[in-house]
Amino acid sequence: MKALILAGGRGKRLGELSQEKNKCMVEIMNKPLIGYSLDCAVQNNVSEIVVVVGYRKEDIINAFGGEYKGTSIKYVIQEEQKGLVHAIECAKEAIGKEDFMLLLGDELMTGSKHSEMIKKYRDKGLFAACGVLRVEDESLIQKTYAIQEKEGRIIDLIEKPDIEKIKDTGLIMRNIMGTGNCIFNHEIFDYIAKTPINQNRKEKELPDLIKCAINDGRIVEPVFICDKYLNINIKEEIKEARSSFFHLS
Numbered sequence: 452m453k454a455l456i457l458a459g460g461r462g463k464r465l466g467e468l469s470q471e472k473n474k475c476m477v478e479i480m481n482k483p484l485i486g487y488s489l490d491c492a493v494q495n496n497v498s499e500i501v502v503v504v505g506y507r508k509e510d511i512i513n514a515f516g517g518e519y520k521g522t523s524i525k526y527v528i529q530e531e532q533k534g535l536v537h538a539i540e541c542a543k544e545a546i547g548k549e550d551f552m553l554l555l556g557d558e559l560m561t562g563s564k565h566s567e568m569i570k571k572y573r574d575k576g577l578f579a580a581c582g583v584l585r586v587e588d589e590s591l592i593q594k595t596y597a598i599q600e601k602e603g604r605i606i607d608l609i610e611k612p613d614i615e616k617i618k619d620t621g622l623i624m625r626n627i628m629g630t631g632n633c634i635f636n637h638e639i640f641d642y643i644a645k646t647p648i649n650q651n652r653k654e655k656e657l658p659d660l661i662k663c664a665i666n667d668g669r670i671v672e673p674v675f676i677c678d679k680y681l682n683i684n685i686k687e688e689i690k691e692a693r694s695s696f697f698h699l700s
Contacts, residue, residue: 452569453549454492457538457631458485458556459505459529473507474683475556476514479692484683485511485556492554493520495565501545502556503538505529511556534654535631536646543640555631555682559692562678565632571674572634578669579639579661581605582632582676589614589626594682596629596658598673605671608658610649631657632676639664 458475475485485502492500500519504511504526511526518524529541539553550572552565565582572580583598593614599607608629642663646655665671681696683689 452495452497452634453546453551454488454495454497454500454554455539455542455546455551456485456488456492456500456502456554456556457535458511459503459508459538460532460557473504473510476510477683477689479559479689480697483514484559487559488554488556489515489519491563491565492552493522494563495552495569497522497552498549500524501527501542501551503527503529503542505532505538534652535657536643536655536660539657539660540640540643546637546640548637550634550636553631553633553635557683558631559681559683559696560632560677560679561697564674564676568632568634568674568676571672575670575672577634577672578636578664579671580634580674581608581661581671582630583627583673584630584675584677584680585626586628587626592626592628594628595631598627598629600673603672605661605665605673607665608662610656610658627673628680629658630676630680631682633657633661636669642667 458473476483489500500522502511502524505528508528515524525545527542527545529538568580568582586592593611597609597612598605642660645663646660648654649656661671681688681692683692
């Protein structure tokens with residue numbers, strides 16, 4: 452299994468911080484943000500790390516070179532920042548015929564359970580496993596996606612949902628927030644061409660990609676991936692990460 456880390460975005464909401472460097476290189480507790488995802492990949496014994504870079508790609512390439520803690524790194528360049536699914540598509544050749552664990556280069560978590568996700572994926576012969584976590588504040592789900600499940604399987608994913616509209620739907624997993632941490636069979640690339648373009652964001656979204664596979668009869672299940680999660684998009688989240696994220700976990 453390979454690891455695919457996405458680190459090509461511009462991070463415009465970080466203002467001058469992402470003008471000076473790739474946002475994945477912002478330091479949190481004396482470590483570049485992407486370093487936490489690299490550590491996760493190495494700790495789970497992946498065969499290779501594939502990093503998709505784009506904006507200020509040299510920041511990451513020059514910092515880490517061709518390996519990280521003994522694991523080979525291969526870089527894929529996303530020439531245009533056209534969203535997460537496009538970034539995955541750019542890595543198709545580098546991933547080849549291996550399954551892969553998807554990670555984001557701008558996220559933090561405590562109590563990581565990626566090893567449990569890998570075990571469940573393999574033991575149950577899943578097509579994909581989606582990392583989710585329980586949150587007290589349901590409004591956080593609107594930043595990512597909600598899931599519907601039946602008999603332990605995911606049957607639908609709702610991108611950036613209106614919580615008030617879906618909260619009374621019986622199949623929605625309440626207080627459950629989806630993340631970009633997933634494991635995929637390499638055949639997920641076959642569904643990218645079938646994935647519709649989100650009319651609001653004008654790009655293809657990860658939940659819609661996964662939904663295409665589910666609609667084709669592929670088995671996808673949720674896995675509780677961590678205790679606490681933070682995806683860095685704005686300055687306030689950097690402040691939170693530096694001041695309290697790890698201390699309060």
